[in-house]
Amino acid sequence: MTHSPAVLVLEDGRVFGGSAFGATGTAFGEAVFATGMTGYQETLTDPSYRRQVVVATAPQIGNTGWVPEDDESAGIQVAGFVVRDLSPAPSNWRASHSLPDAMTAQGVVGISGIDTRALTRHLRSRGAMRCGIFTGDAVVGTDDMVAAVREIPDMAGLSLTDEVSTTETYTVPAQGEPRFSVAAVDLGIKANTPRSFAARGITTHVVPASVTLEEILALGVDGVFLSNGPGDPATADHAVALTRQILERRIPLFGICFGNQILGRALGFGTYKLKFGHRGINQPVVDHHTGATMVTSQNHGFAVDAPAGEDLATGFGTVRVGFSSLNDGVVEGLTCLDVPAFSVQFHPEAAAGPHDAGYLFDRFIELLELAAAAPADTVTASDVKEL
Template sequence: MSKIPAALVLEDGKVYGGTSFGAGGTTFGEAVFATGMTGYQETMTDPSYRRQVVVATAPQIGNTGWVEQDNESSGIHVAGLVIRDLSPAPSNWRATGTLPQEMEKQGIIGIAGVDTRALTRHLRTNGALRCGIFSGDALGTPQEMVAAVQATPGMVGANLTSEVSTTKMYTVPAIGEQRFTVAAIDLGIKANTPRSFAQRGITTHVLPAETTIEEIEALGVDGVFLSNGPGDPATADAAVALTAQILKRRIPLFGICFGNQILGRALGFGTYKLKFGHRGINQPVVDHATGQILVTSQNHGFAVDAPAGDVLQTAFGGVQVGFSSLNDGVVEGLTCHDVPAFSVQFHPEASAGPHDASYLFDRFILLMSENVSTKAV
């Protein structure tokens, strides 16, 4: 186990000591806490965590090692990792390496030995904060490190889509007989999303964020998917404009996470930054259409500003809040009544789970089926 000293420094001057693991040096980002008891690898490789330093509330991390096949993208996206206890050795027959080895390989800095319960309470009280991890020779005086953190940009106004989107189209074919084709706009897509489509007989064309409506129409797809992704949705004007064009053409649309916020903006709603966000795999949500309570996986620091309850009139007809958080009432999804579109803030494709919301992929299939039937008439 490493004995190299390290420090987590928050912008408000709070300093937590610990030991370094993974790569050494300095990293900066927004300190956020994730409450999942499992799935640290999926979290770390989720592009939505770009420029965020994740505080794991689970007491021990690293016990399942690193499994190359379980990555949600081509690499680690978190800016850093803060944990209480680093497992001395992985216990997993599927492991292809250890967590520290993979972090060192990819240049990701971690700090262990932090009282993550106290840190999480601090972030709940004060909100997500800019932070830095300093290890070894990078350690300075508290005043120097705090000043360095305070000089870094915050998440409000951060446009990160171009950092995570694919640069060229790729296709994930349907498993078995193809039922539909979908254009997925990659705003930071996770690997399990096209995999979830494939399992339902859907071929997915994953497209760059800057794709035009003409390019989508040329593919002749049955629907469009807006993916999850990092950053401030208020900066995603191109994606919002594209979504408005999709709605005008009545192409069935389904959005997840960042995609929910983009649909919200296209419908005329605003977005805002949450105090400390929702991150973890135990977030309770109600589906207003059925009354069903879902335990969901979430990772978002921004939300759509829309009132739940009544049908709201927009440029694209009536819209309702389709899902709400049972913890704080935050909008967790939108349902359009006059155009074939809906979205959710959480992750029905969640890996490592839960899978309560996986039926939403089937809801999208129904939307595409109804659209095909309408065209036939």
């Protein structure tokens, strides 16, 4: 099978030639690299990658084909996909079709044959940047393609929650005997999060990002979850205001990824854009609560600006950095000492793994148990035992 020529053009003028796969045409977004050796389908369907062109650092992609039941959302979310070697044929008894077929059906443009090692080194050096994939008749003069890339908006300052959030509340029931219920604010939630709650006896009401406190209270839930999602957390003012209301009510709260950044802002901390972000399934993190080190799945280009190793005074009492990256010291989670709330920047619900951090769902459940057994104004996230 032959593929038509394609080019990847970065905003700084760097051009990489390759072959088109998937849909034809153009794709624009922020060029980022993901270091996972597996799980490309979960990556492509993760809403946190909205408007990003993902570069796979693993050398060959497509071996396991496409398995619809493994999607993390209703469809492919990335703006485009960049790989070195595209597998000529999938080998997976669960697969219904190939990666290129899935991308073609969903109108997603890809490019293969790229020197992804050189591209990744360039992005590590220069930072994540805007890019475009041009295929077929869209391949024109370099100056014109660079100009087109530079016209798209930067990720900094971009609000994308409304593009990925559910418009109506839906419920994922608990498996077995129900223990608690949680309102999950959908900022770009992955399907494996409600499944992870359900497996532990938690019923999850997934609510729109525009939800109000009154609507959450009407559900009669025991706790609130803030999901992962795309875009700049500095634009998420509604989610921040809602989180402050939840903290004031002392409703147990757990946040993941974008949810960690929202909690950080609600507590009064700033956020900032990382040079090239953390993306992949091999990111080392230390849990300051237990001293344990774990390998985590991550996908974030922004981080909370807070110092580790000290008690931090906020409008909601004392807060500590609960988790830190062992690569660069970036804040990977927050723990509130005076209200029942904590968050992590990484993904304990990770599919295709790793699963080192799955215990954090159990930590949240213990927080729910403490809140159910004691007066609401006495429980804090720091009361949870080491699991």
